[in-house]
Amino acid sequence: MDRKIFLNEKDMPKQWYNIQADLPNPLPPPLNPATGQPITPDMLAPVFPMNLIEQEVSRERWIDIPEEVLEKYLIWRPTPLYRAYSLEKYLKTPARIYFKNEGVSPPGSHKPNTAIAQAYYNKVFGIKRMATETGAGQWGSALAFACNQFGLECKVYMVRVSYNQKPYRRILMETWGAKCVPSPSPDTKAGRKFLEQNPEHPGSLGISISEAIEDAVTSKDTRYSLGSVLNHVLLHQTIIGLEAQKQLAMIGEYPDIVVGCAGGGSNFSGLFLPFVRDKIHGKKIKIVACEPASCPTLTKGHYVYDFGDTAETTPLLPMYSLGHGFVPAPIHAGGLRYHGMAPIVSRLLMDGLIEARAYTQLETFAAGITFAGTEGFIPAPETNHAIQCVIEEAKKAKEEGKEKVILMNWSGHGIIDLAAYDAYISGKLEDYVLPDEEIQRLLKDLEKFPKPK
Amino acid sequence: MKRGGGIPLFYTHAMTIYCHQLGIIVEFSYCISMNDGLPCRNSIGCYKERTDIVAILREKFTDEELRKAFSDTPKSRIERIIESIKNEE
Numbered sequence: 001m002d003r004k005i006f007l008n009e010k011d012m013p014k015q016w017y018n019i020q021a022d023l024p025n026p027l028p029p030p031l032n033p034a035t036g037q038p039i040t041p042d043m044l045a046p047v048f049p050m051n052l053i054e055q056e057v058s059r060e061r062w063i064d065i066p067e068e069v070l071e072k073y074l075i076w077r078p079t080p081l082y083r084a085y086s087l088e089k090y091l092k093t094p095a096r097i098y099f100k101n102e103g104v105s106p107p108g109s110h111k112p113n114t115a116i117a118q119a120y121y122n123k124v125f126g127i128k129r130m131a132t133e134t135g136a137g138q139w140g141s142a143l144a145f146a147c148n149q150f151g152l153e154c155k156v157y158m159v160r161v162s163y164n165q166k167p168y169r170r171i172l173m174e175t176w177g178a179k180c181v182p183s184p185s186p187d188t189k190a191g192r193k194f195l196e197q198n199p200e201h202p203g204s205l206g207i208s209i210s211e212a213i214e215d216a217v218t219s220k221d222t223r224y225s226l227g228s229v230l231n232h233v234l235l236h237q238t239i240i241g242l243e244a245q246k247q248l249a250m251i252g253e254y255p256d257i258v259v260g261c262a263g264g265g266s267n268f269s270g271l272f273l274p275f276v277r278d279k280i281h282g283k284k285i286k287i288v289a290c291e292p293a294s295c296p297t298l299t300k301g302h303y304v305y306d307f308g309d310t311a312e313t314t315p316l317l318p319m320y321s322l323g324h325g326f327v328p329a330p331i332h333a334g335g336l337r338y339h340g341m342a343p344i345v346s347r348l349l350m351d352g353l354i355e356a357r358a359y360t361q362l363e364t365f366a367a368g369i370t371f372a373g374t375e376g377f378i379p380a381p382e383t384n385h386a387i388q389c390v391i392e393e394a395k396k397a398k399e400e401g402k403e404k405v406i407l408m409n410w411s412g413h414g415i416i417d418l419a420a421y422d423a424y425i426s427g428k429l430e431d432y433v434l435p436d437e438e439i440q441r442l443l444k445d446l447e448k449f450p451k452p453k
Numbered sequence: 454m455k456r457g458g459g460i461p462l463f464y465t466h467a468m469t470i471y472c473h474q475l476g477i478i479v480e481f482s483y484c485i486s487m488n489d490g491l492p493c494r495n496s497i498g499c500y501k502e503r504t505d506i507v508a509i510l511r512e513k514f515t516d517e518e519l520r521k522a523f524s525d526t527p528k529s530r531i532e533r534i535i536e537s538i539k540n541e542e
Contacts, residue, residue: 039535043535043538044534044535044538046538046542047534047538135474135475136474136475136477159475161475161477161479161483162477165478166475166477194489197490202483202487203487204487204488204493205474205475206488206533209533209534209537210533210537210540213533213534213537213538213541214537214540214541217537217538217541218541224534226534419478
């Protein structure tokens with residue numbers, strides 16, 4: 001059997017799948033804490049074009065992928081589905097392991113699946129320019145690539161300390177024509193405030209977000225862009241799972257287990273949402289979200305309305321949460337840093353359609369090294385969480401003597417994140433698991449808030 | 454904010470960490486000042502295995518400053534977006 005399963009370009013899916021049409025329990029809307037009422041689309045209009053806001057709230061099951069987006073997707077899509085023969089052999093497992101390689105995109109991850117779509121929708125809405133923030137640079141480089149493809153200007157506010165110390169992502173952005181500035185910058189009111197306090201201010205992700213949104217709200221023909229969490233972002237990512245379904249069908253396979261790493265939920269959702277539809281309609285399939293043990297939002301959190309701050313001025317979003325006072329331990333996966341999960345993922349977990357597991361950073365980096373040593377590709381640090389779960393399931397299949405089919409989203413490569421591997425190899429990483437009693441204490445903060453019905 | 458406070462110099466020069474948010478190595482001094490002069494909310498989790506970070510923070514910051522730095526829930530992106538829109542309005 002072939003090691004790589006290719007889908008012909010003409011067979012690439014022409015529609016995205018919207019899980020909101022099939023959710024057994026509809027997604028509760030985010031609430032305005034000031035009024036307790038749902039946030040309305042017009043509240044988001046200053047930062048997102050209305051065509052994307054419409055997708056955010058859409059209940060249509062299938063949404064056509066515009067021809068212009070399909071053309072851009074063809075630069076790297078359909079992505080290959082790999083049979084991980086070498087990993088199987090190393091593990092001596094009867095399981096058949098497949099991974100969807102999203103690392104073949106120009107920026108090296110799944111991120112441009114939505115960046116391309118967002119750039120397109122902004123362009124047809126009349127937007128000339130997009131603004132965003134970036135920490136490690138993955139999302140910034142994906143949006144820079146997408147804007148370049150559609151002839152849009154792109155402004156990326158990159159946290160200054162990262163801008164200075166991690167030049168390769170910045171160079172990627174600039175190569176694709178984006179203007180990447182260190183944040184805080186003199187270009188915004190928010191940035192100037194911090195620079196007045198300290199001209200050498202090193203910046204933070206929070207400052208960069210404020211700058212990007214201020215830019216979008218105050219600049220002509222400009223909108224903001226976000227690479228995870230939101231419903232329309234997850235929608236655009238479903239092309240991953242839809243392709244995988246076709247590729248597996250070509251070889252007569254169907255997964256027993258679907259695995260992905262879950263930070264904000266976009267790459268995991270991209271793979272599993274089409275399969276969870278099958279599960280809703282009766283297929284027996286296990287779907288596993290993998291997260292860091294140091295930030296166990298899905299595995300140990302509760303489904304509650306969570307206030308964003310003590311001043312109670314931010315919206316109430318229904319999601320699994322660890323509550324007030326939660327302090328994430330150090331993790332080395334840039335994509336896995338969200339306090340809360342995408343509401344769709346939280347809902348499906350609450351409904352028992354998916355499960356979640358947490359892994360420590362040492363075991364995930366060990367898994368990444370194993371993968372690099374067998375399949376050759378060096379995974380992005382966050383992808384290692386999914387790989388660890390695959391290894392765990394493959395070993396279990398060996399113990400049970402079962403020929404299970406395991407499918408994983410290999411969400412990106414780690415070539416520009418080698419510092420994390422260097423830290424692991426040189427023994428500088430430490431494990432940290434939030435104790436149960438500490439989590440219980442934090443969750444008590446949330447008991448006074450209403451739970452979604 | 455207390456100045457000096459008996460903090461040994463090596464805390465601000467020798468201790469570095471790989472920041473999961475930024476994907477780079479940062480100095481301890483960044484971690485305890487990046488939040489508008491206050492500590493990063495992740496700093497306790499990041500350093501608790503390596504040093505008595507709580508004692509250091511208590512020595513350097515007032516209770517009020519620590520409450521301001523750590524009592525909030527980390528904001529999600531969507532929360533920050535709505536908050537920023539309101540600020541601009």
